[in-house]
Amino acid sequence: xxxxxxxxxxxxxxxxxxxxxxxxxxxxxxxxxxxxxxxxxxxxxxxxxxxxxxxxxxxxxxxxxxxxxxxxxxxxxxxxxxxxxxxxxxxxxxxxxxxxxxxxxxxxxxxxxxxxxxxxxxxxxxxxxxxxxxxxxxxxxxxxxxxxxxxxxxxxxxxxxxxxxxxxxxxxxxxxxxxx
Numbered sequence: 001x002x003x004x005x006x007x008x009x010x011x012x013x014x015x016x017x018x019x020x021x022x023x024x025x026x027x028x029x030x031x032x033x034x035x036x037x038x039x040x041x042x043x044x045x046x047x048x049x050x051x052x053x054x055x056x057x058x059x060x061x062x063x064x065x066x067x068x069x070x071x072x073x074x075x076x077x078x079x080x081x082x083x084x085x086x087x088x089x090x091x092x093x094x095x096x097x098x099x100x101x102x103x104x105x106x107x108x109x110x111x112x113x114x115x116x117x118x119x120x121x122x123x124x125x126x127x128x129x130x131x132x133x134x135x136x137x138x139x140x141x142x143x144x145x146x147x148x149x150x151x152x153x154x155x156x157x158x159x160x161x162x163x164x165x166x167x168x169x170x171x172x173x174x175x176x177x178x179x180x
Contacts, residue, residue: 001161002130003029005026005027005028005029005036006026006027007024007025007026008024008025008026008027008033009024009025009041010022010023010024010025011023017137018041018077019039019041020039020040021037021038021039021040022038022040023035023036023037023121024036024037024038024039030065031049036115037115038115038116038117038151039116039117039118040117040118041077041111041116041117041118041126042077042078042080042117042118042119043077043078043084043087043118043120043121043148044075044076044077044078044111044117044118044119044120044121044164045075045076045077045078045084045087045088045091045120045121045122045123046073046074046075046110046120046121046122046123046164046165046168047073047074047075047088047091047092047100047103047122047123047124047125047168048073048106048122048123048124048125048165048168048169048172049073049074049092049096049098049100049126049128050124050126050128050148051128051145054066054147054148054149055074055146055147055148056073056145056146056148056151057074057096057098057128057143057144057145057146058071058072058073058143058144058151058165059071059072059073059074059096059141059142059144060072060141060143060144061140061141061142062140063110066161070160070161070162070163071144071154071159071160071165072160072164072165073162073164073165073168073169074091074094074095074096075091075094075095075162075164075165076090076091076094076095080119085103085122088100088103088121088123089103092125092131093131093132093133093134094133095133095143096129096133096135096143097130097131097132097133097143098125098129098130099128099129099130099131100123100125100126100128101126101127101128101129102125102126102127103123103124103125103126104123104124104125104126105121105122105151106122106123106124106167106168106171106172107122107167107171108120108121108122108179109122109167111164112164120163120164120167121165122164122167122168122171123168124168124171124172124175148172148173148176151169152169152173155170156167
């Protein structure tokens with residue numbers, strides 16, 4: 001295996017409350033030097049909330065990058081001072097107006113393996129109870145209860161484009177199939 005890349009210098013070129021962008025000078029295994037950009041986002045959470053065994057809550061919101069409204073499960077960033085589970089409960093309340101009596105971890109994964117430093121932590125949310133919805137100022141959300149089979153069809157048809165939602169729905173489908 002080749003010698004790993006080595007960072008020679010890092011310069012912060014941009015930062016806001018949600019992301020930071022660094023420009024690294026790296027030495028490649030060949031000895032050559034190169035420039036590499038890294039976007040730091042931290043950790044995020046996504047929860048697929050089951051209202052009952054056959055229905056889930058999805059939120060619809062305008063996504064600036066997509067340029068249109070998208071359907072997705074509640075998702076959001078983890079604050080510096082909170083646990084992954086606390087962030088999941090906070091985001092459920094903020095976006096869907098519910099709390100989970102039970103969070104079942106599904107998986108954690110790198111949302112991008114090349115230039116974005118972000119880890120997503122996915123959960124199934126069960127035993128939902130009402131909570132005060134408190135969307136962020138940038139969020140104008142529509143919450144809808146949808147049959148899980150319809151959500152699976154939305155994933156398979158490409159209507160749902162959010163990777164966190166796609167992965168959680170596919171995991172949930174696999175788990176449902178393994179118990180039947």
